Amino acid sequence: MNIQRECKDRFVSLLSNYPSSNRTVSDSLWNEIETRYSEPHRAYHNLNHLYQMLGEFETVKAKLEDSEMVLFALYYHDLVYDPKSKTNEEESAKIAEKRLLELGIRKERVSVCSNHILATKSHRLGDNSNTDTKYFLDMDLSILGSEENQYLEYTKNIRNEYSIYSDEDYRKGRSQVLDHFSETIRLFQTDYFFDQYEMRSRYNVKSEIHSLQKR
Template identity: 65%
Template sequence: MKIQEECKSRFESLIANFIDTNSYFANSLWEEIETRYSEPQRTYHNLNHLYQMLGEYDLVSKELKDPEITLFALYYHDLIYDVTSKTNEDESANIAKERLSVLKIENERIKTCMEHILATKSHRLGDRCHPDTSYFLDIDISILGSEETKYYEYANNIRKEYSIFSDADYQTGRVQVLHHFIENIRLFHTDIFFDRYEMRSRHNVKLEIHSFLKGELI
């Protein structure tokens, strides 16, 4: 309950700058987020994920050019999550656009929010990306730098989300994703997250890949 209450409280504080938080629309905004992130098939991309990201966001919020928009991106980036779909990020970004437009947020700021969300497709930066996008991507994958036991829990929760796939198919897809991360010179774009999580993240990712080679899941 603490996690749900904290996520709700932080969201209400965010939208209080734009709308009466006691209004029906304000309540509907949170209810939509809570309902989506509480879908039964979500064993990782749920409110726990948002809560963990909020903790990482707090560590770097003072470094951000537009912390409000980064926080909106945090709440909306996985609003749509279907493991069989390739348009989750696009759909989530479009919903964020609609909701922020009703809040009368400037178009350029809305575009930045969408940019943050869409960047999670590849977790790579474009040539002219907003400076906060690098922080947002690092916040999103900070779980990779967890202590081993927490990483094991994360890896197993991801497997549960893909339970409709066979072990063989899941292994192929998951290893591809993990290699996508470690083939980069650095997993983390910002020095703050690089110094904090890079070495441990590489260790964890390689450990997971090795577990698949042994025919097991860590």
């Protein structure tokens, strides 16, 4: 399995739906994505993350109102990723908007894609929020519901991405994130992902909290 090839082929296939895209354009756009997601400081938010989300996307694609904007959001949502920055989502959304407008996609659809990306900043939505956004956020969080070995690998990779912080600072910051998850009534906002991953995710989150408390 070549994850890079799988991610690229799916992206190029998406671009083929837009007349303004050609080989030069698709190569340029993909090279930007591949370069960003291959940055050396990325241990989790890399092409493996995109590939994992693509698998989840395929399971719910038929349920989405505008699957193409969800797919674009998937590729661009972590384009900018600096553990020290508080504006990663805004910067990623801004680049996505620029690239999609250059493809000739209507502003209304581009805004939908941008909103998907911006929603990953807090993972909080109201009841009347776009259903596609809920599916997208659930895809992004689906790693929480992975089996034990995969979840442990995920936690190690997240720690590596935040290696600039001391163990104590990381423990405090990560605990805040996990506490937020544990206090949320539902981690997953769609019934599909709730049924698939909610129970396992809560177990994993609780286990990680306990692990951090022992340090």
